[in-house]
Amino acid sequence: MTITPGPLLQSVNSPEDLKKIPREKLHEFCEQLRQYIIDVVSVHGGHFAASLGVVELTTALHYVYNAPYDQLVWDVGHQAYGHKIITGRRDQFVTNRKYNGLSGFPKRSESEYDAFGVGHSSTSISAALGMAIAAKYKGEEDRKVVAIIGDGSMTAGMAFEAMNHAGVANTNLLIILNDNGIGIDPNVGALKEYLTDITTSRTYNKLKDDIWNALGKLPVGNKFTRSMMHKLAESVKGLVNSSSNLFEALKIRYFGPIDGHNITKLIDTLNDLKDIPGPKLLHVITTKGKGYALAEKDQTKWHAPGTFDKVTGEIYKKKFDTPQPPKYQDVFGKTIIELAKQNDKIFAVTPAMPSGSSLKYMMEEMPDRAFDVGICEQHAATLSAGLATQGLRVFCHMYSTFMQRAYDQVVHDIAIQKLPVVLCIDRAGLVGDDGPTHHGCYDIAYFRCIPNMIISAPMNESELRNLMYTAQLESTQMPFVIRYPRGEGVMPQWQTPMQEVPIGKGRKLKDGRDIAILSLGHPGNFAAAAIRDVKQDGIDPAHYDMRFAKPLDEELLHEALSKYEKIITVEDGTVVGGFGSAVLEFMAAHGYKNDIRILGIPDRIVEHGTPKELHHECGYDAAGIADAIRQMMDVKVSLMS
CATH class of the missing domain: 3.40.50.970 (Thiamin diphosphate (ThDP)-binding fold, Pyr/PP domains)
Known part of the structure; x- marks a missing residue:
């Protein structure tokens, strides 16, 4: 057109x-x-x-x-x-x-x-x-x-x-x-x-207008004008x-x-x-x-509406014949209300993102327990810490890219004091069209180096609910990070019963013969698709959903590293200092010499595009993971889809 x-x-x-x-x-x-x-x-x-x-x-x-x-x-x-x-x-x-x-x-x-x-x-x-x-x-x-x-x-x-x-x-x-x-x-x-x-x-504006009109009648650029401007500007301070x-x-x-x-x-x-x-x-x-x-x-709705009919105002949405998975943010927004109804100690805070975080639902239903504090990420983190000192369970919600602005407060006010604030990190990974200023590349790496931190990432909606449930339990007494991506999950029937997840414990999704895939978070779904793809080549990978970047599931790591010579790690965070780096550190500490390849966001600025385009560019979509599996297994490139 x-x-x-x-x-x-x-x-x-x-x-x-x-x-x-x-x-x-x-x-x-x-x-x-x-x-x-x-x-x-x-x-x-x-x-x-x-x-x-x-x-x-x-x-x-x-x-x-x-x-x-x-x-x-x-x-x-x-x-x-x-x-x-x-x-x-x-x-x-x-x-x-x-x-x-x-x-x-x-x-x-x-x-x-x-x-x-x-x-x-x-x-x-x-x-x-x-x-x-x-x-x-x-x-x-x-x-x-x-x-x-x-x-x-x-x-x-x-x-x-x-x-x-x-x-x-x-x-x-x-x-x-x-x-x-x-x-x-x-x-x-x-x-x-x-x-x-x-x-x-009215008084203020009339006086300002009068003075402005007076200034407009003065000759510009001479000493008298500058002096008169100064006197008028000074006098208005006492009158308005x-x-x-x-x-x-x-x-x-x-x-x-x-x-x-x-x-x-x-x-x-x-x-x-x-x-x-x-x-x-x-x-x-x-x-x-x-x-x-x-x-x-409706300025919020039309901030970034997507494509639309400019005449009728109809915002175009994809139409599907079958139920579709919800956005992760909506799973968070609905689940926190479920939890808050069961636990009256739960509060929530967001810095100017009630719609983007879907915290707006709790703000409408429980306005005395959910707060939008404005574009004030640092304040949001320390406010959450203050609430936590009084025995409240606070879910502090920020996009990954904006959490960078609250880093000192996470270290100084939350982690050092070992306060059990739940840091819900939305838009983790490559967010798409907003580009490098909004990609959530670094949170695994910058949180992993802080003591007293739990860092988790759900592979699907059910896992997000389970992690949120675990984070608000009285037995959880440390800062708890839950990171999840922008956009839809994978489960149309997502409202599963919530259950506690043992902290630092992953799960083996599939046993295998040739190679092990260790995934963290939503990219585990890409790994599962890649495993199905390479089956046609006679390759049988194992798949571990590690759930936690910190603490690591050492038992699962020992199992995978002992059984499989070849290892691939997959994450939607930077490959420098992230989950894959944590696995390398574990290998070095325990003397493992496996052949390992880390897939994730490369050590460069990734520009904008759709998430699908960027995942492919960075090589950790299903095709990229399948490619890496084949390369490590010495299968010819011509076999790749």
Whole structure:
């Protein structure tokens, strides 16, 4: 299907082309840009509502600033589709998030206009401040640096740390606070209420408007103007309501709030702010999903809806004739409610991922026992530790890639104190289209080196339920990691009775004659398929589902290493320091000399694509495992499927 951009959008292949469009036609350009994003994402998928909400802001930024010399730093990057289209990637946009195509996020290696690579939240102010300090040091006083951050990302401690420094760093950094009241899920916490207070204060906004209008009537660039600006800015601090004091207290000049969909107002404001020295914050009010009514109404659903009919709003789902396995996240979300009904000590915490984790079900049913703490992974981990000191059983749920941000808290606040917090690690392994910033590659390796940790991975939904059941038992008195992948499992009938799993004990799924496969977690299903495949070649592998990366099942390992000369380990974590490395360490400690091959995520950055494509690229899908079995058994490559 050919998607044709509007005529104004067709004329823009760079920000310089955009600047040639008359101001009075920019509204028309924005409509064409918004429609192009709707057209492409409806057919090809991707993040959706966030970019629609910043079409005017993106256009204004590239109309006013001189990128890439002036540096625009986007936070997270969900909202950067318009930026990519304006900066020469319009015709490639149909490849967005596809294998070997454009990244779904800003990426330095993709374009000189992508000043900083992102994917995680709340990094923009720190990165932009670093760029502004460097520009000042190098004498590039004319270089402007802008951080564009959402109100959801503002809840993270890193954003406050950066603002605390920016207020005294004496640079011309501009922070644009894109305030739409929602991240992926609705924002929570006191900051949300604070921003609402600013937005709705009539006295405050009237005074700000009056002062802004006065500044607009002054001649620009002379000493009198600068002095008057300073006096007016100082006087407003004592006159506006107390809600304005947060940013001003950090010595960051606050401007706004202004309508983020008024392209003329945005351009005029940005031009004016270029002439005001020092750190500044512009508060912009936008609507996530702007221009597509269904996305405006249900912003969480339309954050990344997949492909859909843009006219009717029907989101396309695969249709099956038989019952299908659920997503692992839904198994977690439903199982924790079952457990919480049986055990009144169970609590749950997630940092801004109630929908993605399916913890939303418990939050709806048991709101006093399940919490969304905002984009605050460090706080989520230590809050869980605090709850655990009081005898509560806390399931702290994070995506693997975001757990990286809470690493110190896991070590310092959970593991050292040996608190039995259950760390549910969703999106473990290769997550697909979101790419390297979101892959869950490293958690086995970075948890395995921490004392007092139990690290487990279920092969299927029933095993996930059993591990969750085991983790909440009073007899379990250590931090307990349960990691599972994004997407569907393998069991349509998944609501099996829960039973305790002996900690550190795996299971032998199949005896064999020639070679042993030691798998950890969901890739055990790939191994089982590979074993069926190589049967046609007369190869008879054994298969062990090890369940635990720490502690290892030493009894099973002794059995496998004693009986089989050739060993293959399979995991959806990095091969450096992961489960396979743990087996090698065990072999070295006990003098085993087996021929072993470790399959998993290689020691390089894996780019984006579908999970199926990436598993194949990394060689641990069913075909890759079968290939490795045949190679180790010296079966000719021509026999491979």
